[in-house]
Amino acid sequence: MNAPLYNKDILRLAASIPHHQRLADPQATVEKRSPTCGSRVTADVRMEAGRVADLGLDVKACALGQASAALMAAQAIGMSAEELTEARDKLTDYLSGRSDNLDFWPGLAVLAPARGYPARHASIRLGFEAIAEAARMADA
Structure with missing residues (x-):
């Protein structure tokens, strides 16, 4: 926890x-x-052919939640619901x-400093949880 919780990145x-x-x-x-x-x-x-084809977000969160959603959204296009669910679970772990x-x-x-702040974890997980669940629902 030596790194600042909110940094320029x-x-x-x-x-x-x-x-x-x-x-x-x-x-x-x-x-x-x-x-x-x-x-x-x-x-x-x-979804198209089992992969995220288009994504839209509305994010109302602290900087950590926004940063996490940005990281998820930057890579989600082209991924399967299973891959997104696995990423969500690994983030939780x-x-x-x-x-x-x-x-x-x-x-x-970049989010590693927040690991020591459990009160921030729910916000950090939101983007991963919402996108993974929406992909799973759209793929069903």
Whole structure:
């Protein structure tokens, strides 16, 4: 916990969330909210051939939640629901201390300082949870 919780890389990510516009015709929409802080992420997804073809987000979260959603959204297009669910689960394992691996998703190392702040974990997971669930619903 020597690194600052909010640094310029996190703030830069928070200000540049890709796909930060809701879809007009999603196949599935999922909203996730953190009961701890009230952060919220809504994900709209369209799938083609079992892969995310289009994504739209509405993110109302702290900088950590925004940064995490930005990292997820930057890589989600072209991924399957299974791959997104696996990434969600690995993020949860990392934050809870069950794993030390962050290599499963590009850029997540920027969020490493937040691991020691459990009250922030729910917000960090929101983007991963919403996109993975929406992809799973759209693919069903």
